[in-house]
Amino acid sequence: xxxxxxxxxxxxxxxxxxxxxxxxxxxxxxxxxxxxxxxxxxxxxxxxxxxxxxxxxxxxxxxxxxxxxxxxxxxxxxxxxxxxxxxxxxxxxxxxxxxxxxxxxxxxxxxxxxxxxxxxxxxxxxxxxxxxxxxxxxxxxxxxxx
Amino acid sequence: xxxxxxxxxxxxxxxxxxxxxxxxxxxxxxxxxxxxxxxxxxxxxxxxxxxxxxxxxxxxxxxxxxxxxxxxxxxxxxxxxxxxxxxxxxxxxxxxxxxxxxxxxxxxxxxxxxxxxxxxxxxxxxxxxxxxxxxxxxxxxxxxxxxxxxxxxxxxxxxxxxxxxxxxxxxxxxxxxxxxxxxxxxxxxxxxxxxxxxxxxxxxxxxxxxxxxxxxxxxxxxxxxxxxxxxxxxxxxxxxxxxxxxxxxxxxxxxxxxxxxxxxxxxxxxxxxxxxxxxxxxxxxxxxxxxxxxxxxxxxxxxxxxxxxxxxxxxxxxxxxxxxxxxxxxxxxxxxxxxxxxxxxxxxxxxxxxxxxxxxxxxxxxxxxxxxxxxxxxxxxxxxxxxxxxxxxxxxxxxxxxxxxxxxxxxxxxxxxx
Numbered sequence: 001x002x003x004x005x006x007x008x009x010x011x012x013x014x015x016x017x018x019x020x021x022x023x024x025x026x027x028x029x030x031x032x033x034x035x036x037x038x039x040x041x042x043x044x045x046x047x048x049x050x051x052x053x054x055x056x057x058x059x060x061x062x063x064x065x066x067x068x069x070x071x072x073x074x075x076x077x078x079x080x081x082x083x084x085x086x087x088x089x090x091x092x093x094x095x096x097x098x099x100x101x102x103x104x105x106x107x108x109x110x111x112x113x114x115x116x117x118x119x120x121x122x123x124x125x126x127x128x129x130x131x132x133x134x135x136x137x138x139x140x141x142x143x144x145x146x
Numbered sequence: 147x148x149x150x151x152x153x154x155x156x157x158x159x160x161x162x163x164x165x166x167x168x169x170x171x172x173x174x175x176x177x178x179x180x181x182x183x184x185x186x187x188x189x190x191x192x193x194x195x196x197x198x199x200x201x202x203x204x205x206x207x208x209x210x211x212x213x214x215x216x217x218x219x220x221x222x223x224x225x226x227x228x229x230x231x232x233x234x235x236x237x238x239x240x241x242x243x244x245x246x247x248x249x250x251x252x253x254x255x256x257x258x259x260x261x262x263x264x265x266x267x268x269x270x271x272x273x274x275x276x277x278x279x280x281x282x283x284x285x286x287x288x289x290x291x292x293x294x295x296x297x298x299x300x301x302x303x304x305x306x307x308x309x310x311x312x313x314x315x316x317x318x319x320x321x322x323x324x325x326x327x328x329x330x331x332x333x334x335x336x337x338x339x340x341x342x343x344x345x346x347x348x349x350x351x352x353x354x355x356x357x358x359x360x361x362x363x364x365x366x367x368x369x370x371x372x373x374x375x376x377x378x379x380x381x382x383x384x385x386x387x388x389x390x391x392x393x394x395x396x397x398x399x400x401x402x403x404x405x406x407x408x409x410x411x412x413x414x415x416x417x418x419x420x421x422x423x424x425x426x427x428x429x430x431x432x433x434x435x436x437x438x439x440x441x442x443x444x445x446x447x448x449x450x451x452x453x454x455x456x457x458x459x460x461x462x463x464x465x466x467x468x469x470x471x472x473x474x475x476x477x478x479x480x481x482x483x484x485x486x487x488x489x490x491x492x493x494x495x496x497x498x499x500x501x502x503x504x505x506x507x508x509x510x511x512x513x514x515x516x517x518x519x520x521x522x523x524x525x526x527x528x529x530x531x532x533x534x535x536x537x538x539x540x541x542x543x544x545x546x547x548x549x550x551x552x553x554x555x556x557x558x559x560x561x562x563x564x
Contacts, residue, residue, distance in 0.1 A: 011234055011237070011238050014234055015231065015234055018227060018230050018231065018234075019227070021227075022223065022224075022226075022227045025223045025226075026220065026223060029216060029219050029220060029223070029558075032216075032558070032559050032563060033212065033213075033216050033563070035563075036212060036559075036562075036563035037212070044564075048564055051559040051563055051564070052559065054559070055555050055556050055558075055559055058555045059552050059555055059556070062226060062548055062551060062552050062555065063548075063552065065230075066226050066227075066230050066544070066548045066551075067544075067545055067548045067549075072165075073164055075163040075164065075165065078163070079173045079174065079176075079177045080177060080180065082177070083177035083178070083180040083181050083184075084180060084184070086181050087180060087181045087184030087185055087188065088184070088188075090181070090184070090185050090188060091184065091185070091188030091189070091191070091192060094188065094189055094192040095192060098189070098192050098193065098196055099192040099193075099195060099196040100196060101196050102196060102197060102198045105198075112286070112288075113198060113201075113286075114197060114198065114201045114285045114286055114497040114498045115198055115201050115286065115497060116198070116199070116200035116201050116497060117287060117355055117358065117364050117495065117497050118355065118365075118368075
C-alpha cells in the first residue's frame with residue numbers, strides 16, 4: 001500500500017510521478033525499436049543484450065512504481081525473490097540438453113536438422129558442370145553460359 | 147520472571163505479512179505466475195538460441211510487423227498508467243474520475259486483444275498455424291517437402307476436377323486449375339526429376355533450396371538468387387523454342403509422309419486391284435514396280451511411326467518447359483514468390499518454422515488469455531462505485547494487470563525484434 005499519509009498533496013505528486021514513469025517506459029520502448037532497426041543488429045549478441053537490459057529496466061519501473069513495490073515493506077522480497085530464483089533454475093536446467101542440443105548432433109541427425117536456408121546459385125552451377133552428363137539440360141547449359 | 151507477568155500474556159492477532167489478505171493472495175498468485183511465465187519465456191529463449199546458427203526465422207519471414215508489436219506495447223503501457231490513475235482517484239474518493247480511468251483501461255485492453263487477433267489472422271492466411279494439419283510449414287527443403295507440395299497440389303487438382311464433373315468451373319477456378327497443373331509439371335515434377343537424376347548431394351540440396359525459394363523466398367531481396375532464376379528462365383525458354391522449332395519440322399515431315407503415302411497407296415491399290423482381278427497377269431515391269439511400292443510403303447509407315455512418336459514426346463517436353471517458364475515468370479513477377487503471385491497456398495519452407503510457431507502461439511496465446519481474464523475482471527468490477535472503500539479491488543486488479551503488462555514487456559523484444 002502507498003504510504004498511509006497520502007493526502008491531496010501526495011496524490012498530485014504521485015500522479016506526476018506516474019506520468020514521468022509512463023514517459024520513461026515509452027522512451028525505453030522506442031529505444032528497443034530503434035536498436036532493432038539500427039546497424040547495431042549486425043553484432044546481434046550486443047543488440048540482444050541491450051534490448052534485454054532495456055526490458056529489465058522497463059520491468060523494474062513497472063514493478064517499483066505501478067505495482068507500488070517501491071513503497072512496500074520487506075515482505076515483497078519473500079514473495080518475489082524465491083519465485084524468480086525457481087524460474088531461473090528451471091531455465092538454467094534446460095540449457096545443457098535443450099539449449100546446447102545442436103552441439104551434440106550426430107551426422108545422421110544433421111541430415112534432418114534445420115539449417116539456415118540459402119539459394120546457392122553459384123554452387124549449383126559449378127556442381128552441375130562438374131558432374132558432366134546432365135539429362136535435364138537446364139543447369140548444365142547454365143554453367144556453359146556462365 | 148514472576149507469576150504475575152505470565153498471567154498477563156495477551157494473545158493478539160498479528161498477520162505474518164503486513165498487508166490485507168486479498169492483496170497477499172494476489173501476490174502469492176503473482177509469484178506462481180512469475181514462475182509460469184518465466185518458465186515459458188525461458189524455454190522459448192533456450193529453444194530459440196539452441197538451434198544451429200541462423201536457422202531461426204527472422205520476424206519478417208514469419209510476417210511479424212515490428213511497429214504493430216511496438217504499438218501494442220504502447221497500448222499496454224498506457225493501460226497500466228490508466229489503471230494506476232484509477233486507483234489514485236479511487237483512493238481520493240473521486241468515484242467518477244476513477245470510473246473514467248477504469249473504462250479507459252478496459253478499452254485499451256480490448257484494443258490490445260483486437261490487434262492480437264488481427265496479427266493471428268495474418269499468420270493463418272500464410273498457413274502459419276501452431277500444428278498440423280493446418281500448419282503448412284516445413285522445416286527443411288528436402289524430398290519430403292517436395293512430396294508434400296506434390297500431394298497438396300494433386301489433392302487440389304482432384305478437388306477441382308470433382309467440381310468440374312458437377313458444374314462448369316468459374317473463370318477463377320479454371321485459372322487456379324491451370325496454375326496448379328503448371329506447378330505440378332513445372333515445379334514439383336521438374337524438381338523431383340532433377341534431384342533424382344543428380345548425383346552430387348550439394349547440387350541436389352541446391353535444387354531443393356531453389357524449389358523452396360520459388361514458392362516462398364525467405365530472403366526476397368537476394369539478388370544472386372534472382373539473377374539465377376532469370377538466367378534459368380531464359381535458358382528454359384530457349385530450350386522451349388528449340389523444341390517448338392523441332393516440332394514444326396516434324397509436323398511438316400509427318401504431313402509430307404502422309405501426302406506421299408496417299409499417292410503411293412493409290413498406285414499400289416491400282417496395281418493390286420489389277421493383280422486380283424486376274425484378267426491379265428502383271429507384266430515383269432509392273433510386278434517389279436509393285437514390289438518396290440510395297441517396300442517404299444513399309445519404309446514410309448515406319449518413318450511415320452517414328453516421327454509421330456517423337457512428336458508426342460516433343461509435345462510433352464514443350465508442355466513441361468512451358469510450365470517451368472510460367473512458374474519462373476510468375477515467381478520473378480512477384481516479390482514474395484509463387485505463393486504471392488498465384489495464391490495457391492502451397493506448403494512453405496521456414497527453417498525451425500514449426501518450433502517458432504509452437505512457441506509463438508503458446509507464449510502470445512497464454513498472454514492473451516491473461517489479458518482476456520483481466521478484461522473479464524474489469525467488467526465485473528465496472529458496475530461498482532469506485533469509492534475509497536473499494537480501492538483495494540482496483541489495487542488488486544491493477545497488480546494483476548501490471549503483471550500482464552510486465553510479461554509483454556519481455557515478449558515484445560524477444561518475439562518481434564530478435
